[in-house]
Amino acid sequence: MSRIPVSALIGLVMTGAFFFTAIFAQWLAPYGLNEAVGDVWENPFWSSEPSQYLLGTDNIGRDLLSRMIYGCQITILLATASSAVAFLTGSILGFTAAVVGGWVDQALSRLVDLFMSLPSLILALVILSVLNVTLPVLILVMGLLDSTRVYRLARAVAVDIVVMDYVEAARLRGERTGWIIFREILPNALSPLVAELGLRFIFAVLFISTLSFLGLGVQPPLADWGGMVKENKDGLVYGISAALVPAIAIAVLAISVNLVADWILNRTTSLKGGRNG
Amino acid sequence: MISMRDMADKPLLDIRDLQIEATVYPPGEKPKTMTLVHGVSLTVEKGKVLGLIGESGAGKSTIGLSSMAYGRGGVQISGGEIFVNGRDIMKGGAQGLRALRGKEVTYVSQSAAASFNPAKRLMEQVIEASLVHGLMSKAEAEARAVGLFRKLGLPNPETIGDRYPHQVSGGQLQRAMTAMALCPKPDLVVFDEPTTALDVTTQIDVLMAIKEAIRDTGVAALYITHDLAVVAQVSDQIMVLRNGKMVEWGTTDQIINTPREEYTRALVSVRSHEHAEKPSSGDPVLKVENVTARYRSVPIDVLKNVSVEIEPGHTLAVVGESGSGKSTLARAITGLLPPMRGQMIFNGRTLSNDLAGRTKEDLRELQMIYQMADVAMNPRQTVATIIGRPLEFYFGLKGAERDRRVQELLDQIEMGKGFADRYPAELSGGQKQRVCIARSLAAKPKLIICDEVTSALDPLVAEGILKLLLDLQKLEKVAYLFITHDLATVRAIADSIAVMYKGQVVRYGTKSDVLAPPFDDYTDLLLSSVPELRLGWLEEVIAHRKMESAGN
Numbered sequence A: 001m002s003r004i005p006v007s008a009l010i011g012l013v014m015t016g017a018f019f020f021t022a023i024f025a026q027w028l029a030p031y032g033l034n035e036a037v038g039d040v041w042e043n044p045f046w047s048s049e050p051s052q053y054l055l056g057t058d059n060i061g062r063d064l065l066s067r068m069i070y071g072c073q074i075t076i077l078l079a080t081a082s083s084a085v086a087f088l089t090g091s092i093l094g095f096t097a098a099v100v101g102g103w104v105d106q107a108l109s110r111l112v113d114l115f116m117s118l119p120s121l122i123l124a125l126v127i128l129s130v131l132n133v134t135l136p137v138l139i140l141v142m143g144l145l146d147s148t149r150v151y152r153l154a155r156a157v158a159v160d161i162v163v164m165d166y167v168e169a170a171r172l173r174g175e176r177t178g179w180i181i182f183r184e185i186l187p188n189a190l191s192p193l194v195a196e197l198g199l200r201f202i203f204a205v206l207f208i209s210t211l212s213f214l215g216l217g218v219q220p221p222l223a224d225w226g227g228m229v230k231e232n233k234d235g236l237v238y239g240i241s242a243a244l245v246p247a248i249a250i251a252v253l254a255i256s257v258n259l260v261a262d263w264i265l266n267r268t269t270s271l272k273g274g275r276n277g
Numbered sequence B: 001m002i003s004m005r006d007m008a009d010k011p012l013l014d015i016r017d018l019q020i021e022a023t024v025y026p027p028g029e030k031p032k033t034m035t036l037v038h039g040v041s042l043t044v045e046k047g048k049v050l051g052l053i054g055e056s057g058a059g060k061s062t063i064g065l066s067s068m069a070y071g072r073g074g075v076q077i078s079g080g081e082i083f084v085n086g087r088d089i090m091k092g093g094a095q096g097l098r099a100l101r102g103k104e105v106t107y108v109s110q111s112a113a114a115s116f117n118p119a120k121r122l123m124e125q126v127i128e129a130s131l132v133h134g135l136m137s138k139a140e141a142e143a144r145a146v147g148l149f150r151k152l153g154l155p156n157p158e159t160i161g162d163r164y165p166h167q168v169s170g171g172q173l174q175r176a177m178t179a180m181a182l183c184p185k186p187d188l189v190v191f192d193e194p195t196t197a198l199d200v201t202t203q204i205d206v207l208m209a210i211k212e213a214i215r216d217t218g219v220a221a222l223y224i225t226h227d228l229a230v231v232a233q234v235s236d237q238i239m240v241l242r243n244g245k246m247v248e249w250g251t252t253d254q255i256i257n258t259p260r261e262e263y264t265r266a267l268v269s270v271r272s273h274e275h276a277e278k279p280s281s282g283d284p285v286l287k288v289e290n291v292t293a294r295y296r297s298v299p300i301d302v303l304k305n306v307s308v309e310i311e312p313g314h315t316l317a318v319v320g321e322s323g324s325g326k327s328t329l330a331r332a333i334t335g336l337l338p339p340m341r342g343q344m345i346f347n348g349r350t351l352s353n354d355l356a357g358r359t360k361e362d363l364r365e366l367q368m369i370y371q372m373a374d375v376a377m378n379p380r381q382t383v384a385t386i387i388g389r390p391l392e393f394y395f396g397l398k399g400a401e402r403d404r405r406v407q408e409l410l411d412q413i414e415m416g417k418g419f420a421d422r423y424p425a426e427l428s429g430g431q432k433q434r435v436c437i438a439r440s441l442a443a444k445p446k447l448i449i450c451d452e453v454t455s456a457l458d459p460l461v462a463e464g465i466l467k468l469l470l471d472l473q474k475l476e477k478v479a480y481l482f483i484t485h486d487l488a489t490v491r492a493i494a495d496s497i498a499v500m501y502k503g504q505v506v507r508y509g510t511k512s513d514v515l516a517p518p519f520d521d522y523t524d525l526l527l528s529s530v531p532e533l534r535l536g537w538l539e540e541v542i543a544h545r546k547m548e549s550a551g552n
Helices: A006-023 A064-100 A102-117 A120-130 A135-162 A165-173 A177-213 A225-238 A241-269 B004-009 B060-066 B093-100 B122-126 B128-132 B138-151 B170-182 B200-217 B228-234 B252-257 B262-269 B326-334 B360-365 B383-395 B399-412 B429-442 B459-476 B487-493 B521-528 B537-544
Strands: B013-024 B032-044 B049-053 B075-084 B105-108 B188-192 B220-225 B237-242 B245-251 B286-293 B303-310 B315-319 B341-346 B366-369 B447-451 B479-484 B496-501 B504-510
Touching: A006 A064, A006 A241, A064 A102, A064 A135, A064 A177, A064 A225, A064 A241, A102 A135, A120 A135, A120 A177, A135 A177, A165 A177, A165 B366, A165 B383, A177 A225, A177 A241, A225 A241, B013 B060, B032 B049, B032 B060, B032 B075, B032 B220, B032 B245, B049 B060, B049 B228, B060 B075, B060 B188, B060 B220, B105 B170, B122 B128, B122 B138, B122 B170, B128 B138, B138 B170, B138 B200, B170 B188, B170 B200, B200 B228, B200 B521, B200 B537, B220 B228, B228 B237, B228 B252, B228 B537, B237 B252, B237 B262, B245 B252, B245 B262, B252 B262, B262 B459, B286 B326, B303 B315, B303 B326, B303 B341, B303 B479, B303 B496, B303 B504, B315 B326, B315 B487, B326 B366, B326 B447, B326 B479, B360 B366, B360 B383, B366 B429, B383 B399, B383 B429, B399 B429, B429 B459, B459 B479, B459 B487, B479 B487, B496 B521, B504 B521
Parallel strands: B049 B220, B049 B237, B105 B188, B188 B220, B315 B479, B315 B496, B366 B447, B447 B479
Antiparallel strands: B013 B032, B013 B075, B237 B245, B286 B303, B286 B341, B496 B504
């Protein structure tokens, strides 16, 4: 923990700021989420005639800053929850497949292959278009689709660990599968999984934004950043930058989380276990 | 170029006051620079062989590689001069080194299997250096390689070059690598433990081939090994190293017969202690009866009708070369590979053939210690967890009581206080193996299977582990099934011996019976292949043995 590179430090600070905003959105936002406060598309602070609203207003006169702050909450909530779902299901199933092996491994792996052979965006669009889109449904659909990637990684890492002598020693001792997964394999597989968690979180942010942009993600009156790009995209034609604000926010969040994930990956690959890992 | 007069005056390799450093990254601390080699000087005359010997960490390989000005990962030559053919190679720059490596100085590594490119044919790799340096045409190089294959005793020397590395045996691959090193007609070859990974029976063939090739081609060589008996067969001079410093340097005869330094004497006299056979009590703790086993999808029996017995508190040594089925026997007994036929009676109970059908008592009383201690322990668990888990699992010990017992076990393996909170990465090789021993002892077993537990360790460390195992046997009355390919270890520890060859037990009985003549051909080969610390031993064995090694 002693030597944190500058890039990771920047990533940590910015990621922290995003999460802080998400958690305290209700107190930070100057106006309500759906409160129409001014004219349509009022100017932000960097234009030649700035309005009283810091980031201007959106396509129906709502304060963009407030909406950005609430959008941050929804986006991060969805991405976090769906990554958690993806990791829990993906890694537990992946480890089980590696430890148990045989037909369990075959059945799970082929099922995952089947899902991975379909483009996940199209699959999500099809599923969401027939379901009533609520937040839990979104979280489950995104989480389960993403869990196939986590499964692959978890199984690949665990297969290498399962053949180690210490796992054999645990088996000879008579340990149950649960102990072998959580006490022998998980601690050794954690580093690549944590790094993957960072990457998966970014993909989840992009995925939810894409879905919302296409109109199948977060539904009004709630709003996330992807939905806000969609609402304001018509303004681009008239030189109004409101759509760029959420777009930039998505990019900045993705980059800052990526900086942290990179650092974790670098830090853990150079260690052979033991302390600090 | 250097004139002939200079060549005669100067030794081929002249290393003066060599100092080598490496940057290490200890966990939780700042990176620091460590000195690996402290001012070592040596010379090798043209056509002579200098043996470098020492334990791991002595700096043998590092010194060997410095003759090509090469430092492995993070290692750098920080002081001293290295002259090859009278030229200081440290001053030649990258271009000078490229001209040196693979032309004047070549290298034979310990693991030929890991050093060959699996996607290319042997011939292509053997002649590569000669072609790159423009020393000869492709046809000339191939003709020279075939000649070398013949000289090194490889079968079908004309066609073996067309094979891929996985299509020849380990011993053959090691000889192919020697051919690769000799092909560009170098002045100096560095042999880095070339026979350490081989079976004893294969080792003498490779050793003889290397010795003859050195004699016939007249190259000089640095021969690096930790086995004094091996280096005594091929070297003109021996240098003993310890912790990066020279201990003693002299002719082979002087080093093995009249060593001057205490450390050299310890190396020469290691393995000298004998173990008296225990009297039979007649009631075995484990009876293996007619066990036949094969791996799934391989239609060959790896174990054929094997029957052995072990008495309580006794040691049964299972010996044989790799592929003889020793480790498979261990896997069958532990239940990891259920036998197809036969049964095992343990402590009066018939053991279920597969692991899932065994009771907790069966599992507790039958423990195992592995060859590679560092992969036999979870790197993310502390010593306290590793040793404490069997206590918790089998006896339900918790908290302070468990910690007290862990400390007791640590005392028993002579490690004392301060180790309980360490991770395996923070232990030395010998300490790791001791922790593994403590882990199996924690279960209070009746029988421990020891699978090559000392073969990855330095001779002096291995000696300590064997002594510990014998002491613990006296104390705990535990029986050992000791799997090894090293007959010196067998002499030191066994009460009875089973010699295995191609999945069968070919000779079985008490130690005194098995090691007394008349021998069957295989046992004779195995016994005679153990290197002896005596000049001229190699030639004697080659002349007198009754059969050729199977792994040849």
